[in-house]
Amino acid sequence: MPGLLLDTLRGHKASRPPMWLMRQAGRYLPEYRELRAEKGGFLDLVYDSDAAAEITIQPLRRFGFDGAILFSDILIVPHAMGQGLEFLAGEGPKLSPRLLDAKLESFTAQPERFEAIYETVCKCRAMIGDDVTMLGFAGSPWTVATYMVNGEGSRDQHATRELAYTDPARFQSIIDAIVDVTIGYLRGQIDAGAEAVQLFDSWAGSLAPDQFERWVIAPNATITAAIKQSHPDAPIIGFPKGAGAKLAQYAKETGVDALGLDETVDPVWANREVPQGMPVQGNLDPLMLMAGGKAMTDRIEFIIDTFADRPHIFNLGHGIGQFTPIEHVEQLVAAVRGA
Numbered sequence: 001m002p003g004l005l006l007d008t009l010r011g012h013k014a015s016r017p018p019m020w021l022m023r024q025a026g027r028y029l030p031e032y033r034e035l036r037a038e039k040g041g042f043l044d045l046v047y048d049s050d051a052a053a054e055i056t057i058q059p060l061r062r063f064g065f066d067g068a069i070l071f072s073d074i075l076i077v078p079h080a081m082g083q084g085l086e087f088l089a090g091e092g093p094k095l096s097p098r099l100l101d102a103k104l105e106s107f108t109a110q111p112e113r114f115e116a117i118y119e120t121v122c123k124c125r126a127m128i129g130d131d132v133t134m135l136g137f138a139g140s141p142w143t144v145a146t147y148m149v150n151g152e153g154s155r156d157q158h159a160t161r162e163l164a165y166t167d168p169a170r171f172q173s174i175i176d177a178i179v180d181v182t183i184g185y186l187r188g189q190i191d192a193g194a195e196a197v198q199l200f201d202s203w204a205g206s207l208a209p210d211q212f213e214r215w216v217i218a219p220n221a222t223i224t225a226a227i228k229q230s231h232p233d234a235p236i237i238g239f240p241k242g243a244g245a246k247l248a249q250y251a252k253e254t255g256v257d258a259l260g261l262d263e264t265v266d267p268v269w270a271n272r273e274v275p276q277g278m279p280v281q282g283n284l285d286p287l288m289l290m291a292g293g294k295a296m297t298d299r300i301e302f303i304i305d306t307f308a309d310r311p312h313i314f315n316l317g318h319g320i321g322q323f324t325p326i327e328h329v330e331q332l333v334a335a336v337r338g339a
Contacts, residue, residue, distance in 0.1 A: 017307070021329075046071070072117055082107030119192070139201070141182065157203050182223055204241055242264070280312055286321050
């Protein structure tokens with residue numbers, strides 16, 4: 001029998017919403033901070049499959065979530081494509097050379113970097129029960145491209161958006177390369193034991209409608225179709241953060257099985273506009289979780305009640321914050337399970 005989360009992703013409405021949290025494996029947990037202090041930097045942990053599997057499992061021990069999300073990063077894809085990657089304390093990830101200054105063809109691909117990630121998935125699947133769904137993931141091509149082009153994150157993705165306008169043919173070739181690598185990467189995760197995967201498009205909200213169609217919908221549709229062809233039983237969650245009114249079009253045209261909603265989306269609107277019967281995931285504000293209290297439990301009840309007539313996975317509208325109190329996560333779990 002599939003776990004509650006996997007069953008919900010396949011379109012079945014459960015007696016209670018299954019639950020996992022984006023970034024549930026990570027720095028808000030003291031056991032993670034202890035392991036990181038012992039092992040070294042973030043990238044060292046990602047490529048150490050024993051450590052990464054331990055980190056993936058840590059939140060399950062504390063909270064009994066219905067899903068285990070692979071501990072990794074969306075920038076493993078450009079790293080495997082041959083771009084240099086480092087995580088600098090207080091500055092975030094840096095990719096070099098950036099594609100503003102170099103050609104993709106100059107990179108030497110290193111697909112063997114994926115092997116440690118597949119090993120992490122395999123180890124996790126062996127450590128968790130059948131009632132827990134193993135989730136893999138990748139960054140969507142637009143979001144990954146913003147880092148590859150600019151070399152780092154930015155507030156409005158100015159450099160990448162400008163390149164897409166001024167040299168769409170070159171930018172299309174970058175997107176196509178990311179699509180091809182991502183398809184192989186997700187297939188490898190599923191072969192290793194991931195039962196469902198999520199496509200994170202963290203910067204989807206920065207694009208004009210026609211650009212959204214070309215750089216978000218079209219590449220994700222290609223990835224989804226390829227995964228469905230090779231692994232038809234593995235549901236795909238699409239998470240185009242900031243897409244707003246374009247969510248319904250994304251849901252209809254990408255072919256994803258479930259739709260992640262960020263905290264800015266009105267659940268009532270989403271329930272009306274998202275295709276009937278499509279599983280939705282979300283969408284408590286991570287800052288509301290940080291604040292805790294009655295306002296949070298009231299909001300949890302509202303979200304669950306709003307999606308009562310469709311398959312719903314309870315989650316945050318984005319990743320859990322670093323300084324989130326553990327007791328507030330415990331409060332959330334009790335509220336969702338008691339709803």
